[in-house]
Amino acid sequence: MSGAGSPSPSPQTVAAWGRLSASTHAILRPSLRADVPAALSRGANRCAVRGLGRSYGDVALNPEGALLDMTGLDRFMAFDPATGELEVEAGVSLGEILAAACRPNDDGSGWFLPVTPGTGYVTVGGAIANDVHGKNHHRAGSFGRYVLGLTVARSNGRIIHCGPDREPGLFSATVGGLGLTGVILAARLQLRRVAGLAVESEHLAFNSLDEFFNLTNGSEADWEYTVGWVDALATGKAAGRGIFSRARHAPNQRAAPPPHLPRLSIPATPPFSLVNRASVRLFNAFYWRSARSARRTEHYARTLYPLDGIGNWNRLYGPRGFFQFQCVVPKNDARAVLGELLGRIAASGEGSMLTVIKTFNDMPSPGLLSFPMPGTTLAVDFANRGEGTRALLADLERLTVEARGRIYPAKDAVMSAETFNAGYGHALAEFRRHMDPGLTSAFARRVGLESAS
Amino acid sequence: MTAKRIALFGATSAIAAALARIYASEGAELVLIGRSTEALEQLATDLKIRGAADCKTVVTDLGDAGNADNAAGKAWSAAGGLDAAVIAFGALPDQAKAAADSGAMIRAIDVNFTAPAALASALAGRFESAGSGTIVILSSIAGDRGRASNYVYGSAKAGLQAFASGLRHRLYKAKVNVLDVRPGFVISPMTAGLDRSGPLWSRPERVAADIRRAIDAGKGVLYTPWWWFWIMLVIRALPRFVFHRSSL
Numbered sequence: 001m002s003g004a005g006s007p008s009p010s011p012q013t014v015a016a017w018g019r020l021s022a023s024t025h026a027i028l029r030p031s032l033r034a035d036v037p038a039a040l041s042r043g044a045n046r047c048a049v050r051g052l053g054r055s056y057g058d059v060a061l062n063p064e065g066a067l068l069d070m071t072g073l074d075r076f077m078a079f080d081p082a083t084g085e086l087e088v089e090a091g092v093s094l095g096e097i098l099a100a101a102c103r104p105n106d107d108g109s110g111w112f113l114p115v116t117p118g119t120g121y122v123t124v125g126g127a128i129a130n131d132v133h134g135k136n137h138h139r140a141g142s143f144g145r146y147v148l149g150l151t152v153a154r155s156n157g158r159i160i161h162c163g164p165d166r167e168p169g170l171f172s173a174t175v176g177g178l179g180l181t182g183v184i185l186a187a188r189l190q191l192r193r194v195a196g197l198a199v200e201s202e203h204l205a206f207n208s209l210d211e212f213f214n215l216t217n218g219s220e221a222d223w224e225y226t227v228g229w230v231d232a233l234a235t236g237k238a239a240g241r242g243i244f245s246r247a248r249h250a251p252n253q254r255a256a257p258p259p260h261l262p263r264l265s266i267p268a269t270p271p272f273s274l275v276n277r278a279s280v281r282l283f284n285a286f287y288w289r290s291a292r293s294a295r296r297t298e299h300y301a302r303t304l305y306p307l308d309g310i311g312n313w314n315r316l317y318g319p320r321g322f323f324q325f326q327c328v329v330p331k332n333d334a335r336a337v338l339g340e341l342l343g344r345i346a347a348s349g350e351g352s353m354l355t356v357i358k359t360f361n362d363m364p365s366p367g368l369l370s371f372p373m374p375g376t377t378l379a380v381d382f383a384n385r386g387e388g389t390r391a392l393l394a395d396l397e398r399l400t401v402e403a404r405g406r407i408y409p410a411k412d413a414v415m416s417a418e419t420f421n422a423g424y425g426h427a428l429a430e431f432r433r434h435m436d437p438g439l440t441s442a443f444a445r446r447v448g449l450e451s452a453s
Numbered sequence: 454m455t456a457k458r459i460a461l462f463g464a465t466s467a468i469a470a471a472l473a474r475i476y477a478s479e480g481a482e483l484v485l486i487g488r489s490t491e492a493l494e495q496l497a498t499d500l501k502i503r504g505a506a507d508c509k510t511v512v513t514d515l516g517d518a519g520n521a522d523n524a525a526g527k528a529w530s531a532a533g534g535l536d537a538a539v540i541a542f543g544a545l546p547d548q549a550k551a552a553a554d555s556g557a558m559i560r561a562i563d564v565n566f567t568a569p570a571a572l573a574s575a576l577a578g579r580f581e582s583a584g585s586g587t588i589v590i591l592s593s594i595a596g597d598r599g600r601a602s603n604y605v606y607g608s609a610k611a612g613l614q615a616f617a618s619g620l621r622h623r624l625y626k627a628k629v630n631v632l633d634v635r636p637g638f639v640i641s642p643m644t645a646g647l648d649r650s651g652p653l654w655s656r657p658e659r660v661a662a663d664i665r666r667a668i669d670a671g672k673g674v675l676y677t678p679w680w681w682f683w684i685m686l687v688i689r690a691l692p693r694f695v696f697h698r699s700s701l
Contacts, residue, residue, distance in 0.1 A: 010645045031465070031642055032492060072642070075499035099478065100503045257478075268652060 009042070014067060017314050018056040019269075019321030020384060020413055023063035031072045033089065033185045036153045039068060040183060046440040047155075049179035051123030052093060055130065056324040057413030058442035059178050065440070068183060070125050076100060077186060084111045084191035085148065088124055090184040095120030095308070097191075099257040104197045108252040111191040112300075114146040120258060120305050125184040130410040131176030131367040133360070135225035135247075135304065141363030142372050144175035146190045152182035155438020159185070164366060173434035176367030178409055180444055181434045198253035199225070201303050202246060202295040205288070209240040209339055216244065216359050224248045225303060229291070231284045232355040232380060235346045240339065242357075243291045247303045258301045258308070265311030273318030273383040280351030317383045323413055325396055326379040328360060329405035334376035337403040341378055341396055348392045352380040368427040371408045379411065390414065409443060420447035456506045458532040460484040462515055462524065462572060463542025465492045467641030468591065471661035472539060477505035484531045486511040486524055487542075507532075515542045516564040518571040525575035537668055538576050539589040540569045543610075545643050551605040558605050565609035570616045573631075577620055581627040587668050588624075589632045590617045594676065596635070597685045600701045621673055632667055633674045636660050637681040 009026035028039040028047070040047060048062035051070050061067075073089035079101055080086075086101055094116055104110045117132040126132075131144045149163035152174055160182065162171040173181045206212045212228045219226050223246035230242035307313055314322070329337045338357065345352065355378070362374040380396075382389050393414050400407060406423025407415045421428065428449075435449070444450060459476050461469045464485035473483055477500040485500075485508065487493050493510040500508045509531040513524045529535055546561035573588055580586045595603050596610030614633055621631035638644065638654045655678050663677040676682035688701065 008646070010647070012648070013650050027645075029642065029645060032495070034491065075495050076502035077495075077498060079502045 009066060014050070014053070014061065015321070016057055016059075016061055016413075017054050018323060018384075018413055019314055019317065019319075020057075020323070021061075021063070021321075023061070025062060025065065025067040027067050027069050029069040029072045033073060033151075036068070036073075036183055036185060037157050037159070040153060040155045040438055041157065042066075046438055048441040049125070049129070049183055049439065051091060051126035052121050054119060054122050054126065056411045057409070058446065059130070059409050060126075061442040062440060063442060070123060070183070073185065074123075081111070084193060085188060086191055087186060087188045089186050090125030090128075091123050093121055093123055094127060095258060097124070097189075101191065102197065103257055104254040108196040108198070108254040109194060110197045112194045112197060112249070114190065114192040115140050115143045116304055118305065119308055120301075121308065124187050124189070125179075128175055128184055128187060129177055129179045131365055131370040131372075132410070133372050135227045135245075135358065137363065137372060138220045138226065138359055138361040139224050139363075140192075141361075142176075142365045142367070142370055144365045144367045144370060145363065146192075147171075147175060147366070148188040148190055150174055150184055150188075151186040153185050154182045155436050163188075168366075169430075170434050172366050172368045173431050175365065176370040177431070177434070178369065178443065178449075179441065180436065180439050180449065181431075182436050182439070194249040195251035196249050196253040197255035197300060198250050198297050199247040199255075199300045199303050200250040200253075200295060200297050201225075203291050203293045204244045204246075205241070205292045206244050207238075207241050209335060209342070212240070212242060212244060212357065213335060215246075219244075219246045220359070220361075222248070226358065228357040229287070230342060230355045230357055231288050232342065232345050232352040233281055233284050233349075234288075239346060240342065241288060242355075243288065245303070249300075250297050253297050255299045255301075258299075258305070264309060266313060266315040269315045270318055273320065273322075274316045275318075275322070275351070275353060275383045277349060277351050280353050283353050284351070320384040320386075322384055323382045323389060323393060324379065324411040325382070325393055326377060326408040326411040327396070327400040327405050328371065328373055328375050328377040328408075329400060329403040330373065330375040333403060334359075337399065337405070338376055338378060341399055344392065344395050344399070345380060348388070348395075350382045350385065350389055350392050352382055354379070354381045356380075368431045369409075369424050371406065371410075373406070375405065377408075379408075409447075412443070415447065417446070417448040420449075457481040457536045458484070458534060460486065460528040460532065460535050460538045462486045462528070462538065462540045462569075465489065465496055466541050466543075466643070467657035468636065468639060468660050468664070469539060469541035470496060471657040472541075472664055473500055473505075474503055475661055475665050477501075477503040477508075480504050480506050482507045482532050484509050484511065484528045484535075486513060486515065486528055488512065488514050488516075515572065516544070516568055518563065518568040521568065521571035522575040525572060525579065529576070529579050534583060535576075535580070535586060537587040537589060538580075539591070539664075540572055541589075541591045542569065543591065543593075543643070546606055548603050548605060561605050562609045562612075565606060566612040566616075569613060573616065573620060577624060577629075580629040581624060583629075585628055587630045587632055587671075588620070589634060589664065589668060591634045591636065592617065594635050594637050594681050594685050598689050598696075602701060618673075630668075630671050630673070632664075632672060634660075634664055634667070635674065635676050635681065635685075637676070637678060637684075
């Protein structure tokens with residue numbers, strides 16, 4: 001039975017979503033908020049914090065070390081349907097919030113997540129620690145903007161309540177703080193009122209990056225959700241072609257809560273990657289021709305969570321796993337830099353299916369280490385083919401730094417300490433002041449984010 | 454239709470909590486019975502936000518069979534009668550310790566057989582008088598055949614299976630079903646000490662969804678997930694000379 005004091009650690013093999021490595025961790029899975037301080041102080045070992053394991057790289061890994069699994073803290077604590085203010089434990093997933101608090105009224109309207117990444121299978125704690133963003137960044141900014149308050153456990157045993165106007169230093173460090181400033185136990189969030197939970201969406205083909213920028217600039221005033229998919233294997237005259245998707249909540253159109261479990265699931269890891277040059281070429285050509293569609297009203301999950309219907313889709317990349325690369329480059333040279341990045345990718349022949357571009361606006365986040373900045377973001381995935389893939393990633397990393405951009409830690413598995421410093425150096429001195437000496441991660445060690453202890 | 458009234462004994466266990474959430478989302482009235490006030494209250498708040506029409510708590514130590522009648526009575530009256538009672542408490546003992554120390558073995562049998570059987574018995578008369586409803590008893594695939602690695606727990610669960618079978622037979626005339634749920638390997642706090650990699654491990658949400666369907670379908674025995682029915686069919690059928698050489 002649960003609820004019987006703090007659990008003892010159990011050794012388990014843990015991989016991140018990219019499945020690049022699998023290593024033993026001493027897992028502690030508290031069942032109650034009150035168990036966390038004891039779990040944190042158990043032994044002298046530093047601990048990493050993990051939610052639903054959707055980070056691609058190593059922000060929630062701590063090989064051969066301790067790992068605090070927060071998914072046992074998955075309770076709703078308070079919800080006011082009049083104001084949309086919601087308090088949840090850190091292990092509650094965004095999908096669970098949609099199921100419990102975002103049900104349509106008779107007129108189709110309802111409360112909705114103010115910001116959501118491309119999956120509902122992330123915890124609130126993870127969404128805050130990575131200050132996630134979504135297809136509405138140009139209108140809404142990042143997740144951290146809607147956090148009204150946090151309850152944070154520090155390894156010295158203190159429980160601190162912080163927010164924009166209470167212990168604001170710790171709050172700014174913890175939003176986007178990659179789990180290094182304390183363990184988020186609970187969060188108060190402000191949901192957003194929408195006139196209809198269903199969305200009206202359309203998908204338009206574009207033949208070049210210029211066309212993409214025209215479409216996205218012309219859509220941002222009237223469409224809440226915008227994103228571009230690029231055919232990363234297209235070269236020559238076809239280079240930069242893709243599908244532009246835009247959507248907005250449709251007044252008075254209902255959408256039921258999403259199902260709790262995926263309908264389909266990839267049952268096992270195939271012995272080799274099913275995502276290879278041939279299949280990516282086929283997929284991209286098919287998607288480019290078939291994805292365009294006229295305006296239609298549909299469930300928000302189709303627009304916002306296209307991959308959530310397939311459980312464990314990351315297994316398709318085979319036993320060696322895959323890399324994600326996501327950078328943002330500043331507005332002024334975004335068009336040129338993006339062209340160069342996509343050119344390198346196409347020339348390398350390392351196919352990517354989920355190549356996504358999106359513009360970020362100037363919507364400041366409270367988070368010190370928050371990833372988004374005004375400009376354009378590019379996200380790409382590559383099956384891990386070893387040296388060739390790493391060389392391409394190093395190339396993309398260098399171009400990002402030269403363009404004064406930065407890389408998203410939640411997706412990253414390879415960036416150097418220099419690259420991290422170049423992207424986030426402006427805030428690192430202040431951030432280090434709030435780091436908790438009891439917390440760590442493989443990512444933190446890789447990029448030189450060790451607290452003084 | 455009026456709201457369903459469901460009592461969960463051992464409500465904070467992973468499977469029971471997942472089942473409670475399914476019923477909460479449908480607007481059921483819930484009664485949570487368990488040992489820790491804090492854990493029960495936190496779960497009750499959660500279930501109300503998820504849609505439960507009402508959610509009451511009863512704090513008692515269900516591992517003590519002497520509390521069974523009192524717990525059954527309180528749960529029954531808290532909701533003014535029940536449509537289903539789910540007996541979901543238990544504890545996975547350390548087999549080596551239970552084999553060496555008879556006190557540990559007796560405690561393991563008490564919490565996994567005596568106490569849940571006493572509770573099912575205490576509930577049976579109330580359901581019988583009401584003339585409807587389902588008593589759900591969580592046994593385990595471990596009860597299907599005694600194995601060296603787990604036979605103390607397994608034998609208690611086997612006893613529970615036989616008890617459920619007999620109770621189902623008795624309550625058939627009263628139109629009360631007894632559902633014997635035999636989960637396989639479930640990722641939960643109870644199994645935190647085991648190596649849980651491998652394809653046979655399931656999430657409690659999956660198991661709870663299966664239980665929900667089996668209650669409505671009036672099933673007698675549920676293996677969950679379904680493939681355990683076939684695995685256990687093979688394990689039960691293994692000749693002893695093969696079985697004895699295995700390390701199951």
